[in-house]
Amino acid sequence: MLIVSAKDQRAILSVHEAIDAVSVSLQEFSAHRALSPIRTFLPVQKGNGTSIFMPSLVEATDSLGLKFVSVFPENGEKGKKTIYGVVILADVMTGEPVAMLEASYLTVLRTGAASGLATRHLARENARSLAVIGTGAQARGAVNAVTAVRSIDQIRLYNRSQQKAESFAAELTEQFGTTVEVIVAATADDAVSGADIVITATNSPTPVFSAQAIGAGTHINAIGSFRPTMQELPTDVIARAGKVVVESVEGALDETGDLLLPIEQGVFAPERIYAELGEIAAGEKHGREREDELTVFKSVGLAAMDVVVAKAMVDKAKALGLGVEVTL
Template identity: 30%
Template sequence: MLSNKEINKAISMRDVIDSIENYYLQNKSSNEITPDRMHIDDEDNTALLMPAFYGDYYATKLVGVAPNNTKLDKPSIHGLMVLYNRKTLEPLMTFDAMPITALRTGALGGLGMKYLSDQNASSIGIIGTGTQGWSHLQSACAVRSIETVYVYNRSNKKLKEFITKAKNEYPDLTVRQAELPELIRSSDIIITTTTSKTPVLPDMDPSVWKGKQVMAVGSFKPSMQELPDSFLSAVDEFYVDAYSAFHESGDMIRAKHFGANENNTLSLEKMIKQQHRPTNISGKTLLFKSVGIGIFDLITSKEIYEKLS
């Protein structure tokens, strides 16, 4: 089984961003199968089963999400990813699912930033300093010339650890703690990475959001909502990585009350195939919501397997 360290040595965030983008730019094979993932709730915990078939491969990811692990100073995500030979169903490689999830989720966010944010964006605000907060710092730096990073987290200890790590890994960046109003006003791109059941963004005047892109990556169940109604009602253009977001995420279920639906919301696939770029970004509020589907995990694990084979 490949460990976190071995996976991150074998592949970069830039590699995963390019792999997912190329998957959509090429004519996708009709033999792809990506069913909706299975959710099994056990009180606050959730088990996720995510299979996918593509080309010569079959992959499945089994992940457990335990939000209360943060109180125990443990990661909230654990799991296994297995890549198989599609024809024989023989296992080819097993992975720690946490770095696979971090890489592909960060890459999805990176593609959202690449296609939707101002090309001159130089500042990001990260709310939540767990695994996905870090992966989105990586992806933002891969697609934009980021200079300043504002960080907010409820746990001061984890906040300080994140800032120290970021300064060590990215010595040219200015990385600083900020309260939410300052983070929002000062950031070109705002990234939410929590599993909160109540909105983490504060209610602010709609004018504050103009010219900004919000990347919401945390909520993956109907009971979770990172974004307040005051923000959702101010969004000019909605985007999703996959249309399953409309029934999986509390944010997008709620967004339907403010006019968002599959007919007027571009998916990541359509954004990439159409080479879509928003017009008049400075006058708009943009939301990209990511929930992730199994094909992205397969693409990531396939890329690693082929690099090491």
């Protein structure tokens, strides 16, 4: 079995390669050529966290595996990461476990890649300004992917913790230099007002900005809400969006309050979900069609993305001589 650490993963796949892998996985899923059952959530009361189990099979890429990941929001107070996990891959011909990958970095990479893919198809071509609500690992992955597909020259950050926002701003300034202006906004509304693209990456149970702060033509990547009780986006934003896109209609309607709560309130309906992202990536449905269109990509994650990205990593790790072989 090949063990691939987060450190090795960072040297293996580029953001563009991850976006391409996610595109393949979502196209296969939307074409009903992949198996990704609704994931299993286990609430862990002692640590105030959630453990998630996600199996998937994507035969087109010989990707068979399971991701186990835990999200413990209070870990920062203990000097630990919010997300921990592993992905285990098996041989599609024999079922033999062949690789194990650290999953927190992989999760950040593939979640960011999904936002990059959505931005490629749904954001305006001339989008230049990016607002980011939340400054954790998922936000970093999404910023990297969005800036890979659009020529962003301004990033506005907001976090409830000014210190965390300032720290993230310093990281981005070091990363982009003078090519991107990085601003720490005083409020979430200040960050998103007039922004071409918005990323929300929080664990908030209530909307993180006001609906009136979002103008026409904005594209939103909402990647934080993954439980029915969590709602990052104002109900009115979902209600007036021209296109709401998800990875999996079934998964989104099972898991995210960003859609379930507006449905409960009678201002949105399941049939108003425009498309799965895989359908757009495959050219079966249009992406952005108007400059003034408000578009929303609501991501809850999909195990098909994990196993395809993991398989691409393992194949490339073997070619590069990275990872550690162990015998179980």
